[in-house]
Amino acid sequence: MTAIVAPAVARRVSVARGYRFELVKLVSQWRIRVIVVACWLAPAAFVAVVSQQSSLPADTLFGRWMHATGWAGALVMLGFAGMWALPLLTSLVAGDVFAAEDRLGTWRHLLVAVRSPRRIFVSKALASLTVILLLVAGLALSSAVGGLVAVGNQPLIGLDGHLLTGGDAAGKVLLAWLCALAPTLALAAIGLLGSVVLGRSPIGLLLPALVALAMQLAQQLPLPVAVRLALPGYAFIAWNGLFTSPAQLGPLLIGIAVSLVWAALATTLAYLLFVRRDFTNSTSDGSGRRAITAGLLPLVVLFGITIAAVTPAIGSDAGITQTKVQQSLAIEFAHLYRLQTKQLNRPDVTEAQLNTTAECTKGGGQDATVGPGNDWRCVVTWHLPDVAAAGTAIYQLDVSADGRYSADGDGPKEVNGYFQVRTPTGDAPNPLWQFDGNVELLSASPKG
Template sequence: MIATFADVPVAGTRPVPVVRCCRFELVKLLSQWRVRLLVLASWVAPALFVAGVGQQSSLPVDTLFGRWMNATGWAGPLVVLGFAGTYALPLVTSLVAGDVFASEDRLGTWRHLLVAVRSPRRIFVAKVLASLVVLLVIVAGLAVSSAVGGLVAVGDRELVGLDGHLLAPTDAAGNVLLAWMCVLAPTFALASIGLLGSVAWGRSPMGLLLPIVVALVMQLVQLLPVPVAVRLALPSYAFIAWNGLFTIPAQLGPLLVGIAVSLMWTVVATALAYLLFVRRDFTNHAHDGSGRRAITVGLLPLVGLFAVTTAVVTPATGATGSGIEQDEVQSSVATAFAHLYRLQTHQLHRPDVTEAQLRATAACNKGGGQAAPRGAGDDWRCVVSWHLPDVEAVGTAIYQLDVTADGRFVADGDGPKEVNGYFQVRTPAGDAPNPLWQFDGNVELLPAS
């Protein structure tokens, strides 16, 4: 048997306390120029981006909440959150957690570190905690910076939710904070996968690339028309499920499932990384990892976890098919239209009406009635009908819908012009954006919770 440094007792000595190890690992991480650059960029770049876009007439309307960036400062943090979940956070976890162990292999410093600390277990805990602290600082920077940029440039105003209702500034602030806190779970899941890759592949760059590759594969799965149970069984869905916080009632089912799945992946991947690390032969200075061990101890357990999670989510949630059904689409469109119609009424200084008085309904089909009314696609068509007090005629408006596989949709007005056929409405104070021209919505993929 080959002895490791962990097997060699040192008389009269004790391992270094974990707090000192954490402080040392944190200093090492922050001394790297790329980590310093990430921290600086996370606290500066979002504010500049949100403030700049908020002053433009051309807005990122293809991004969730992007169409409201010049109307309220609380839309900016949500736009940044959508970008961060897709691109920024996978990159950050790779550069921080994906290299925290491999850097010692490249520098050949394991022997000195083990002699100084005298406990591989404490080294592992210290590196994990130091990575966690840096990630928390970066995520906090993204959230705070984007919020400050939006509030300074646009102001603390009401935010239009995904079902068309207005959130007061205090409610919007609370939901934005909660949304950013929810994405910590999938961020930690990717970080734990980075730790696993860093331990398994040693100085090989594969460990550094693993979180990005895994995140990319998960995002591709989310774009495919897969069953909703498969979608929920991946940590990446928690980067999307925060959308449900901005509806009334809140669509908490998918969000809670996504967070629970992400935490399970975090625990399993971290435990696998720990087992690989404490069993490693540190006397091999040319350690480049083991491809076979990385597959058997790293990849296969995660694949098994995905299969088990999918098998558990399906009966536990009652999720079947894509989760996008005709009734859910019609309900979401009608609800959003009723809320936004009231907003347009206020713009035009007309007598106020309530959602109950409007009695808005939607009749939607897919593919001109030639396709089954379920699933994602850009061929949904809805006719919205509503009633006004003391008016016998029923109002109607047409919308073309583009529904994505994750349940988000964009409704594009197709007439009449006075209601939703033009991007502006003429108000007593001048032309203003028409809230009924285009709007975003969200279909809950799980049965009503």
């Protein structure tokens, strides 16, 4: 009698098993291991060393305060990460997660093992997301620890001159890094799309970095505010608004929403293109026509729709105007003047008593009073109790298109003409000599 053996039925590989397999594949690559170690160690060393130097990166936001508080280093690192580190990291991880299979010719083996393009896509996307989150966490925690060890949990001066306690600064720094996750996800999704559409082409690997560079260049141009906010990387800049009181949340919330919409669309496009791919043809790993029609064109349409949606929401007074510059500078000067008053052990005054005002002109004329530029000149006026004459100080302002400005004191010497002030405990940095601020782009409403 002949025994009949039933054919073995292969078990379907679950998403969880596929995710673990893809994650192991990623972290087993030497370059991924190197960048993980670098992200968890290098920021701490950099921040700790720079914080002890006599020359600080004053041209970087919060760089001038790295010697005064440990939280400034984490924000300096966030600015650097948004410009360079995170685009490159998303390129190395998400931009290569599908293209690597094309280069190695392993799609046939993977499909035989998993038997589902859908589960392969989900597993690879989740594995790359996990590694990217691990890298971002390393950058944030390492830079914060390095600053706290080197300098300590000292108060942080915000971008309107108000003082944040150590606890408040910690919360704001954590929130700023969390907000940066939204544009990071958008770049990662663009990396997935490029990896799927362009296959083994090196352009797919570099796509997130190229997109980030293009967005940086666009932010340097005199573009309308609505166009700036419609770019998925604007949240890399808009976290600055967390460090004013009240917080300038409008641009930040719009930037996060735009980034998440871009992330969702790019991921959906990558998924649809991947599951419809002809895996029986080993040479079918992307085409220029498909990259334009199915990859680039929908994102361009989304960009246009976003501009149309953002334009009515930002208001008619969006942008940099004379009124906003004067208002922002007056508020920040009043806060910093009080800080200087405490340094010099003088009688305390309130912002209401100071009644600070600012008169600003641009380019030496009265007509050109809008837009960015390094030719803003402002005269700040304030009053002291029981003093008849008003005090005045002059500042030269360099205002960028995203609303950030740097103010450089131009006298008088006893107020803002020197980078240090002599206090009862010794020389200390003069908070009124040079400082950074932020102009509210969407509203000219008064702030306290």
